[in-house]
Amino acid sequence: MSYKDGAAVYSTNCSKLLTSAPVLKATGDQTYCPGPDIKIVETFLIEHDLSETGTTAGYIQISSGYSNGDKLSLSNPALYPSISTTWDSTAGKLTLSSITGGEILYSDLEAAIKDIVFSNTLATASGTRTFSITIGQANYLPSTGHYYLFVPSVGITWSAAKIAAEVSTYYGLKGYLATILSADESKLVGEQASGTGWIGGSDAETEGVWKWVTGPEAGTIFWNGNANGSTPNFAFWNTGEPNNQGDEDYAHITQPGVGIRGSWNDLSNTGSTVAGDNYQPKGYVVEYGGMPGETPLEIAASTKITIPVATLAANPNPICDFGSFTLSATATTSTSIRWFDAATGGNLLGTGTTYTTPIINTTTVYYVDAGCEANRKSVTAVINTTPNTPIAEKNTYSNCGPGTVTIRATSNIGNINWFTTETGGSSIFSGSTFTTPTISSNKTYYAEASNNGCINPDRTPINIIIYTPPVVTDENLTLCQFQNLTLDAGIAGMNYLWSNGATTQTITVNSGETYTVKVTSPDPENCSSTKTIVVEEHKIPQIDRIVVEETRAIVYPVKAEDYFEYSVDGISFQDSFVFYDVPGGLQTAYAREKNGCGQVTKQFVVLVFPPFFTPNNDTFNDVWEVTGMENYPQAQVTIFDRYGKLIAQLSRAKMSWDGTLNQIPLPASDYWYALKIDDTMPILKGHFTLKR
The missing domain is CATH 2.60.40.10 (Immunoglobulins)
Structure with a gap:
């Protein structure tokens, strides 16, 4: 395989078939301000063998610094009717070729290249652009002096690509799979050259240790480890790469649209074998130049322009009220730094890397550029006003x-x-x-x-x-039924507001409820506290009835309250209204409110039936009688023996029985009685024992 470029033809085994290659010489190191066009060369010359008058094409490429908005064009195309121009915006490359498809004369090419201009209308354009001018198809990078050619070959393996690259030549330079050592080289090969293909990196020798294994850099380690490994030299892996999985031991530039444009991933020797797959190899990138013993070619020349940009130091610290500022800036070129009072036009205030303002008392904006008004930048000298006393x-x-x-x-x-x-x-x-x-x-x-x-x-x-707010104490007070009660806020000399609207220190109430009084100290304190007085109204007790069961008496109030207490002797009072062992006879029951609100009484009779008597004239229990019966005028007691024979009758006139019948003593035995108090009460029956 051989390539014909310019005035020489070379075969894959580097044998020279025709004359030597031409020599391109160019000068141009200019500054540029975005807006108008600028010629990329100041002088340009093609030196060639007189037997060779032309070449197939000339190539002018923005080989480094290529950015959005950049463009190369022929400024006076009408002067060159035999030349056709093609601009490749992806590669940043302008091709000059014969309009007929044949050769283009060196003299025409030389004149046309002198009329090639660069333009960028973006006001934010900055940096340096390097232009490579060559008559060869391969891309030339001035920073390395090497040439790069993407060779399409769908499905080619890495090992086959390595062999194919090494047997190819370019104007006598031996080829090899590209090795990429810098960001400029990576951008040209990966982005501008459409190099979706193999490059010369591999970790086949030691997994995870990536080396360049081709060309003059063979053996150089550029990556050590997995996706988070170290970079002893330049590397541009895609996100997550290399993953070092299986046999993915060979470096490959990713296809456009996959991850980071121009970045690398690791593939197996074959890559994907699926047609059209993103990871199917599409070719390989050959690099020419730098091999031992080779004489550098001069079929390429380079020039550059620099867009001067002033870079401001940090904004100056604000000052208070008035003062002077010293502003600082540096430039990307040796051009003079200029200071102005307006974003465009304006007055030139000074030049140099520093500018000291006059004394100012208001915030003022200053502007600086490095010769390009379009790239003028602003810096603000801030004056802050000291405030008045709060x-x-x-x-x-x-x-x-x-x-x-x-x-x-x-x-x-x-x-x-x-x-x-x-x-x-x-x-x-x-x-x-x-x-x-x-x-x-x-x-x-x-x-x-x-x-x-x-x-x-x-x-x-x-x-x-x-x-300190007024100190008040809440109270719980008792109000007796049908009486009045005086409530006191408790502190004199204050302002008062009672819950019933009263504004005096004391109020008189006659009902039980909760009262509050807001006690407020006079100005300037004007502090308030609220006192709460709970007034509980206690009723006077009333006795509904008294139930007597032998010697037990139960005093039932009309309505029981926990503040009532009871007694059957007027001396000893208790909360319970049940009394035991009450003496026989006429008794008085008492019910009173515990706080002295009132008391009521009610009489009742306790009838006591002795269980036995001993009529032996010893003055103890000689007769049997019902204690308390004297309180019932109509009461009658009828006494029977065990056979039901009437023995005696007792009444108010005769209150006791001496144990005889017709003055004859009856025998010791049990006898029965029936007590009829009156027609409204039931007859009480029982028995007792006569003992001799």
Whole structure:
């Protein structure tokens, strides 16, 4: 395989078939301001063998610094009717060829290249553009002096690509799979040259240790480890690569649209075998130049332009009220730095890397460029005004008892900072409204005004006075039914507001409920406390009935209350209204309210039936009689023996039985009785024993 470029033809085994290659010489190291076109060369010459008059094409490429908006074009195409121009915006490459498809004369090519211009209308354009001019098809990179050619070959393996590259030549330079050592080289090979293919990196020798294994850089390690490995030399892996999986031991430039444009991934020797797949190899990149013993070619020349840009140092620190600033900037070229008072046009204030402003008292914007007005940048000299002394909403605040207090102060400009000391100390809060923490004693805070670092040292004091609210004690009082009760707020000399609307220290009430009184101290304290008085109305007790069961008496009130107490002797009172062992006879029951609100009584009779008697004239239990019967005038007691024979009758006239019948003593035995009190009450029956 051989390539014919310019005036010479070379075969794959480097045998020279015709004359030597031409020599291209160019000069041009210019500055450029975006907007108008600029010629890329100042001088240009093609030296060639007189027997050779032309070549197939000329190539002018933005080989480094290529950026958005850049373009190369022939400025006067009408002067060159035999030349056709083609601009490849992806590669940043302009091709000059014969309009007929044949050779283009060196003389025409030389004249046309002198009329090639660069343009970029973007106001933000910056940096350096390097132009490579060659008559060979391969891309020339001035920073390396090497040539790069992408060879399409769909499905080619890495090992086959390596062999094919090494047997190819370019104007006598031996080829090899490209090795990429810099960002410029990576951009040209990976982005501008459409190099979706194999390059000369591999970790087949040691997994994870990537080396260049082709060309003069063979053996150079450029990556050590997995996707987070180290880079002892330049590397441009795609995100997540290399993954070092299986036999993915060979470096490949990713296809456009896959990950980071122009970056690398690792593939197996064959890559994907699926037609059209993103990881199917599409070819390989051959690099020419740098092999031992080779004489550098001169079939390429280069020039450059630099778009001068001034880079400002950090914005100057603001100052307070008035003063002067020293502004600093550097330039990407040796051009003079210029200082202005306007973004465009304006007055030239000074030149050089620094500029000292006059004394100013307002914020002022200055502008700097390195010769290109379009790239002029602004820098602001900030003047901040020192604020006036803060104005307090109130000089003194008060609070009733411990608590938080919201205090306020304003400034004509800037912000308010709060302190606990008149001078020094640290700010405890920032803002015009400050709510203090809980305070329990008098305290002074200080408001300080600041505006972006400009501080007025005169702090405004704001006093807080803590007053003690009136001390009140809640009460629970008893109100007797049908009586009045006087309630007292408990503290004299205050302002009062009762829940019933009264405003006096005392009020008189006649009903049970909860009363409140707001007790407020006079100005300036004006502190309030609320006293609560629970008034419970106690009724006077009433006895509904008394139930007597032998010697047990139950006193039933009309309505029981827990503040009632009861007695059957008027001396001993109890909460329970059940009494035991009540003596026989006429008794009195008492019910009273415990706090002295009232008392009622009711009489009742306890009838006592002795269980036995001993009529032996010893003065003890000689007769049998019903105690209490004397209180019932109509009462009658009928006594029977065990056979039902009437033995005796007792009444109010005859209250007792002596154990005889017709004055004859009856035998010891059990006898029965029936007591009829009156026609409204049931007959009471029982028995007792006569003992001899």
